[in-house]
Amino acid sequence: MESIDTELAAKIRNDILVGNYDGGERLSEAQLCETHNVSRTPVRLALRLLEREGVIRRGEGRGYLVQSPSVEDIRQAVEVRGHLESLAARLMAQNPSRFDHLNNLKQAIEQIESAISELTKLGRLDDGITRQAQAANETFHSTILQACGNDYVGYTCEQISHLPMLAVGSMVFDRSVGDTPDHFERGMFRLRMGNAQHRVICDAIEKGDPVRAEGMMREHSHTMVEYIQTFEKQNESLTVADLIAYSTGHNEKKLP
Amino acid sequence: MESIDTELAAKIRNDILVGNYDGGERLSEAQLCETHNVSRTPVRLALRLLEREGVIRRGEGRGYLVQSPSVEDIRQAVEVRGHLESLAARLMAQNPSRFDHLNNLKQAIEQIESAISELTKLGRLDDGITRQAQAANETFHSTILQACGNDYVGYTCEQISHLPMLAVGSMVFDRSVGDTPDHFERGMFRLRMGNAQHRVICDAIEKGDPVRAEGMMREHSHTMVEYIQTFEKQNESLTVADLIAYSTGHNEKKLP
DNA sequence: ACAGGATCTTTAGGATCCCAAATCTGGGAA
DNA sequence: TTCCCAGATTTGGGATCCTAAAGATCCTGT
Numbered sequence: 001m002e003s004i005d006t007e008l009a010a011k012i013r014n015d016i017l018v019g020n021y022d023g024g025e026r027l028s029e030a031q032l033c034e035t036h037n038v039s040r041t042p043v044r045l046a047l048r049l050l051e052r053e054g055v056i057r058r059g060e061g062r063g064y065l066v067q068s069p070s071v072e073d074i075r076q077a078v079e080v081r082g083h084l085e086s087l088a089a090r091l092m093a094q095n096p097s098r099f100d101h102l103n104n105l106k107q108a109i110e111q112i113e114s115a116i117s118e119l120t121k122l123g124r125l126d127d128g129i130t131r132q133a134q135a136a137n138e139t140f141h142s143t144i145l146q147a148c149g150n151d152y153v154g155y156t157c158e159q160i161s162h163l164p165m166l167a168v169g170s171m172v173f174d175r176s177v178g179d180t181p182d183h184f185e186r187g188m189f190r191l192r193m194g195n196a197q198h199r200v201i202c203d204a205i206e207k208g209d210p211v212r213a214e215g216m217m218r219e220h221s222h223t224m225v226e227y228i229q230t231f232e233k234q235n236e237s238l239t240v241a242d243l244i245a246y247s248t249g250h251n252e253k254k255l256p
Numbered sequence: 257m258e259s260i261d262t263e264l265a266a267k268i269r270n271d272i273l274v275g276n277y278d279g280g281e282r283l284s285e286a287q288l289c290e291t292h293n294v295s296r297t298p299v300r301l302a303l304r305l306l307e308r309e310g311v312i313r314r315g316e317g318r319g320y321l322v323q324s325p326s327v328e329d330i331r332q333a334v335e336v337r338g339h340l341e342s343l344a345a346r347l348m349a350q351n352p353s354r355f356d357h358l359n360n361l362k363q364a365i366e367q368i369e370s371a372i373s374e375l376t377k378l379g380r381l382d383d384g385i386t387r388q389a390q391a392a393n394e395t396f397h398s399t400i401l402q403a404c405g406n407d408y409v410g411y412t413c414e415q416i417s418h419l420p421m422l423a424v425g426s427m428v429f430d431r432s433v434g435d436t437p438d439h440f441e442r443g444m445f446r447l448r449m450g451n452a453q454h455r456v457i458c459d460a461i462e463k464g465d466p467v468r469a470e471g472m473m474r475e476h477s478h479t480m481v482e483y484i485q486t487f488e489k490q491n492e493s494l495t496v497a498d499l500i501a502y503s504t505g506h507n508e509k510k511l512p
Numbered sequence: 513a514c515a516g517g518a519t520c521t522t523t524a525g526g527a528t529c530c531c532a533a534a535t536c537t538g539g540g541a542a
Numbered sequence: 543t544t545c546c547c548a549g550a551t552t553t554g555g556g557a558t559c560c561t562a563a564a565g566a567t568c569c570t571g572t
Contacts, residue, residue: 003480003524003525003526004526005525028553028554029554030554038524039526039528040527040554041297041525041526042526044555045300045525047300047303049304049308059305061533061534061537062533062552063553073388073407073408080343081408082342083340083343084340084412150335150336151329152332152335153336154339155310155416156336156412160408160412175425199287259554259555259556260555260556261556282522283520285523286522286525295556295557295558295560297553298556298557300524318523318524318564318565319523319524367554424524496514515571516569517569517570518543518567518569520557520561520566520567521547521564521567522564522565523562523564524563524564525561525563525572526561527558527559528557528558528560529556529558530556530557530558531556531557532553532556533554534553534554534567535550536549536552537549537550538546538547538549539545539548539549540548541545541546542543542545542546
């Protein structure tokens with residue numbers, strides 16, 4: 001467990017993302033002290049943290065203004081992360097020591113494959129299995145970030161990973177309209193397609209083809225952008241809170 | 257002027273980058289209070305900031321460990337920033353509202369051009385003129401980051417811009433071996449080459465050719481990586497402090 | 513003499529206090 | 543009635559104090 005300020009920052013961040021504050025609302029240190037029953041010191045530390053994360057901004061004179069990200073913001077951030085991951089894929093394909101990590105990639109692919117099989121047998125989304133698939137997906141993506149040989153790619157990804165859908169390896173399952181067979185089929189297709197892309201990426205990395213690895217990763221990352229756009233078309237008034245509900249990622253533990 | 261903690265963070269960061277601390281050295285809050293004559297509160301805020309920047313890391317039990325970036329780290333970070341800028345160039349070339357900012361790009365190119373002329377006439381590096389060129393260069397690059405339509409590209413760039421040579425638009429002049437005519441010529445060639453690339457990028461953006469814009473920007477950014485590698489070959493024991501001395505950027509004001 | 517534990521010291525986190533600056537409010541003058 | 547200035551109040555930054563925990567040290571028992 002981290003110190004209070006970190007979890008405090010998580011709480012406030014969550015409140016902001018979920019939409020408990022109106023955009024542009026001013027929040028004062030004293031108020032936050034009261035509502036969270038802590039002293040001002042951790043509050044100030046948390047505010048500095050959140051300021052650097054960009055979810056709050058300093059007002060002109062005094063006070064902080066909440067800067068709730070919009071769905072468009074999330075889409076943009078996903079675009080950036082995807083671009084960084086494509087760099088990672090290229091670098092890993094050029095990295096002589098890439099073979100040390102190939103097994104991780106292959107294992108992750110197989111785990112996702114078996115999860116797909118189970119889900120297909122089951123005929124519906126099961127929370128445990130989707131979680132397994134998500135964990136394997138995270139392994140796949142974070143392995144590439146780690147094994148690319150450039151620590152700043154991963155570091156830079158982390159800088160925006162506090163936003164919903166931006167934890168590395170987070171996946172999206174469309175739970176918006178319940179478990180109709182149609183939606184299930186579409187979700188399964190996405191999973192199979194995504195894992196097929198994983199295979200191509202892994203193959204390109206193994207063969208040392210940086211261009212193919214980067215291109216495929218770019219395409220792979222782009223699917224997340226497309227999901228968001230699909231959601232936006234389905235649901236005119238899509239909120240960030242909705243995106244949080246659709247996404248599965250290791251940052252979801254912060255979101256009750 | 258920001259509050260004390262921000263400049264304190266800048267001071268400590270500078271101390272670390274310049275090499276006043278040994279890598280892995282433990283630094284305590286109390287000690288920093290003494291050396292900088294401030295209370296513990298701003299020190300703690302500064303430490304949190306630096307922790308998030310990655311120049312210090314939390315130790316196991318207590319204390320922070322300085323995590324001085326190596327020259328290789330800088331090279332990696334430059335690589336990441338270049339990749340992000342290439343995304344920005346692509347996005348700007350696709351952005352319908354790009355024409356609003358084209359003039360800024362063209363003006364910056366012309367300013368650099370005239371700076372090159374003056375330097376050529378002068379026959380040596382002049383600090384004022386190089387500064388003008390640097391300012392125009394910064395305008396060029398930050399315009400693209402702003403006009404690309406994706407705020408997170410610029411935001412993410414800023415997250416690593418505290419490192420030397422990583423301020424957006426920072427340029428490098430090789431001042432390592434004095435003002436020999438040979439070095440001057442090489443520097444001028446780099447400037448002309450860089451500005452020629454600027455023209456291509458600007459043209460590609462204007463014509464709406466995202467592939468060309470991205471590719472050229474990638475090449476343009478790569479020159480910085482090459483500079484670093486050149487320096488490394490010239491100077492076996494190249495330090496981060498050396499890189500700071502070579503680079504010109506708007507973050508240099510922090511470095512006395 | 514060595515090992516283990518108790519105690520002492522150092523250090524970081526949290527709370528509280530003080531101060532300066534900024535905003536708000538009310539009164540007075542034009 | 544409106545504008546402006548001065549005092550009151552809010553609010554954020556910095557300093558200081560207290561506490562808990564992690565190391566370090568020393569003492570004691572075997």
